[in-house]
Amino acid sequence: MNKTWKILSTAVLIIGGVWLGSLLNTTASGAGGTGQPGTSDDPVVTKSYVDQQIQKVLGGGTTTPTPAPTVPTNPPNNGAVSTSNAVVIVDVKPGEKLIAEAGAEFIVRNGKAIIYSLDANGVADLTDGKDIVNGQAIVTNHLLSFPRDGRGITVQDGQKYGLVVMVRGGYSIQ
Structure with a gap:
């Protein structure tokens, strides 16, 4: 049972x-x-x-979407100056300096670059969370933040090829 x-x-x-x-x-x-x-x-x-x-x-009619503004992907390098907040691709030749305005961000995509600064302070490498000072090498594909005007990057000595850099914010080439 x-x-x-x-x-x-x-x-x-x-x-x-x-x-x-x-x-x-x-x-x-x-x-x-x-x-x-x-x-x-x-x-x-x-x-x-x-x-x-x-x-x-x-109360409005139908609206047509406005096209997005076009941004030059490769502006001329001879004394080029930009204050745009869009990302642009900049070629830096050996002997040239890519100088950032305060708040600009760079990503070195190709080439061997070093930090350029007139004072002892450097640039923030946001990818590693470190400060890179004048003359130190930059790792490619790292996001760099420039807190003040007058700091930038240049091609490492001995390199015959330039740099390809993604830039957001103001910059100039000297």
Whole structure:
């Protein structure tokens, strides 16, 4: 009798669980649910439709998006000066210095570069969390932050190839 009782109670629990699960599923998708996505109960709309409706409510017509401004990817290097906040690619030839304005950020993408500074203070290497002083080498692909004007980078002595640098913020080439 003990074996029969265990089999019978197991069967009742399984059947009861299946019945309860189907009951809960019916309740969730029935009157208490919001319906299937894409139906009249739950429509799917696009962003452009929502934007149009917002413009109608605000009293304006439909607006056309304005194109993004173009940024030169390789400005001329002869005394080039930039104050843009966009990222530009700058080529630095041997013998030239890329001088940053306060708050500028550089990433040396190609070439061997060193820090140039008129004082003992240096430049923050944000990737390593270190300060790099005048004359020290820069690791490529590290983000450098220039806290003050007059500091920059130059091509390491003995290198015949220049640098390729990503620059955000103001800079000049001397």
